[in-house]
Amino acid sequence: MNRTVQLHDLGQSLWLDNISRQILDDGTLRRYIDEFSITGLTSNPTIFQQALANTSAYDSSLRAQSASPQSSEATFIALALEDLRRAADLFQPIFEETRGVDGWVSMEVSPLLARDTQGSIEAARRIHRQAARPNLYVKIPGTAEGVPAIEQAIIAGVPINVTLLFSPKHYEAAAEAYLRGIERRIALGLDPKIRSVASLFISRWDKAVLDKVPTDLHNRLGIAVGAQAYRSYRTILASPRWKRLETAGAVPQRLLWASTGTKDPSARDTLYVEAFAVPDTIDTMPEKTLHAFADHGELGRASVEDIDAADALIGEFARRGVDVDDLAAALQKEGAEAFVTSWNKLMQQIEDKQHALAASA
Numbered sequence: 001m002n003r004t005v006q007l008h009d010l011g012q013s014l015w016l017d018n019i020s021r022q023i024l025d026d027g028t029l030r031r032y033i034d035e036f037s038i039t040g041l042t043s044n045p046t047i048f049q050q051a052l053a054n055t056s057a058y059d060s061s062l063r064a065q066s067a068s069p070q071s072s073e074a075t076f077i078a079l080a081l082e083d084l085r086r087a088a089d090l091f092q093p094i095f096e097e098t099r100g101v102d103g104w105v106s107m108e109v110s111p112l113l114a115r116d117t118q119g120s121i122e123a124a125r126r127i128h129r130q131a132a133r134p135n136l137y138v139k140i141p142g143t144a145e146g147v148p149a150i151e152q153a154i155i156a157g158v159p160i161n162v163t164l165l166f167s168p169k170h171y172e173a174a175a176e177a178y179l180r181g182i183e184r185r186i187a188l189g190l191d192p193k194i195r196s197v198a199s200l201f202i203s204r205w206d207k208a209v210l211d212k213v214p215t216d217l218h219n220r221l222g223i224a225v226g227a228q229a230y231r232s233y234r235t236i237l238a239s240p241r242w243k244r245l246e247t248a249g250a251v252p253q254r255l256l257w258a259s260t261g262t263k264d265p266s267a268r269d270t271l272y273v274e275a276f277a278v279p280d281t282i283d284t285m286p287e288k289t290l291h292a293f294a295d296h297g298e299l300g301r302a303s304v305e306d307i308d309a310a311d312a313l314i315g316e317f318a319r320r321g322v323d324v325d326d327l328a329a330a331l332q333k334e335g336a337e338a339f340v341t342s343w344n345k346l347m348q349q350i351e352d353k354q355h356a357l358a359a360s361a
Contacts, residue, residue: 003297004290008037010299011279013102015040017258017286020051021058024086036294039094039102041087042161042199042258042284044139045111046342048080052349059357066354072347073110075354080107081131088133095135100195100251106161107131108139111339114164120149121156128158137161137197141336142174150174150196154181155188159195163258164335166201167328168229171255174198175236178253182245192250197282200229201259202272204331210264213320219267221317223275223303225324226257227310230278256282261289270297277302 004014016029016038023029032038052058058079065075087105088095095103109123124138140146140153141164153160154177162174178196186192205222213221233255236242242252260272260283268274269292276283277299285293303309314324 002036002294003299004036004038004294006299007273007277007283007293007297008039010277012277013039013254013282014290015042015104015256015282015284016290017042017261017284018047019043019083019087019105020047020055021083022051022055024083024090025057029087029090032290033090033094036290038290039098040091040104040282040284042106042139042256043080043084044108044163044342045339045346048076049342049346049349052079052346052353059353062350062354063357066358072350075350076346077107077127077130079350081127084136085131085133088131088135091135100135100193101254104135104137104159104161104195104197105133106137106139108163108339111141111336111343114141114143114336114340115145117145117149120146121152124149124153124158124160125156137195139163139199141332142170142198143332143336147173147177150177151181151184154178154194154196155184155190157185157190157194160197161256162196162198164201164332164339165199165229166205166331166335167225167324168232169325170328170332171198171200171229172232172236175232175253179236179241179245182250186245186248186250192245192248195251196253197256198253199256199258199284200226201331201335202226202257202276203259203261203263204335205327207263208327208331209317209322212322213317217313217317217320219262219264219271220313221322222272224310224313224317225328226276227304227307228314230255230281230304231307233281252280254280254282256284258284260284261286274298274300275303278304 084105091103113119137159139161142162202222206219257276273293
């Protein structure tokens with residue numbers, strides 16, 4: 001049996017951390033669904049920037065969008081939603097079969113809004129309306145300014161993928177925003193069944209400390225931090241507060257493992273997938289990692305379940321001078337800035353391509 005099928009049968013959802021027109025046009029995404037048990041996908045500005053830069057597949061849509069003058073951002077959202085609607089339709093049977101647990105795609109609000117609460121709320125509502133698909137998450141970063149936007153979006157009935165979470169504290173803040181949003185909906189007499197996922201980034205931890213700790217600590221910090229977040233996740237789902245909401249009809253905000261491609265070439269390329277192979281969570285992985293796990297991945301006891309070892313390991317990193325809270329803040333800031341860089345490149349690419357296409361017409 002394909003190893004990805006085994007992972008799916010374990011109770012974990014496998015999502016693809018990629019989207020491009022090419023994998024839609026040539027049937028690759030359809031094949032991933034059929035052969036690798038892929039049940040959703042995520043996107044971000046970097047993914048779309050690379051897709052637009054490396055293919056001419058968007059040229060006809062860019063020409064069509066040029067017919068009615070609009071901003072580069074509006075053009076991008078239209079292009080991205082063309083792809084994401086097609087992907088959402090491919091996943092629609094899974095969405096229906098799992099009653100909304102799986103079968104999702106994700107579209108990010110502009111990363112320029114990472115520190116803009118009201119702007120994030122308005123953008124989330126706008127994208128949700130424009131997408132016109134029930135199985136599309138709107139991604140809002142879990143920054144200090146993003147947390148209240150997450151709560152308000154949930155109250156408004158917008159399914160939210162909370163992104164750029166790096167630590168248990170980040171995750172807990174996102175979970176709290178979700179719980180408050182559901183509680184507010186119940187108080188208003190609204191349906192509490194609004195879906196959400198909380199995306200915890202893993203591999204960037206290890207990349208950040210690779211040159212700062214001895215080799216015996218390489219590629220271990222991300223897993224330890226993830227284990228602590230997993231403990232928080234299980235604690236919340238076992239709490240009386242959540243049980244009351246569940247009784248009222250609410251559904252859990254699922255924990256999603258993001259950035260699970262191994263960045264250290266000396267480490268096992270399936271390291272993080274194997275470490276985080278636990279039920280009732282999601283792993284969104286790049287294509288390279290997906291193929292690697294399908295080929296030679298191994299399933300055993302997931303190390304993310306060993307909370308005591310994780311606590312001890314975090315203590316060892318602290319003794320080596322690694323402040324997890326400070327590093328989490330730095331990683332979130334760097335992640336937000338990286339998306340802004342990709343976003344700005346993407347806007348320029350759209351403008352340049354439209355000019356080039358107009359000149360060649």
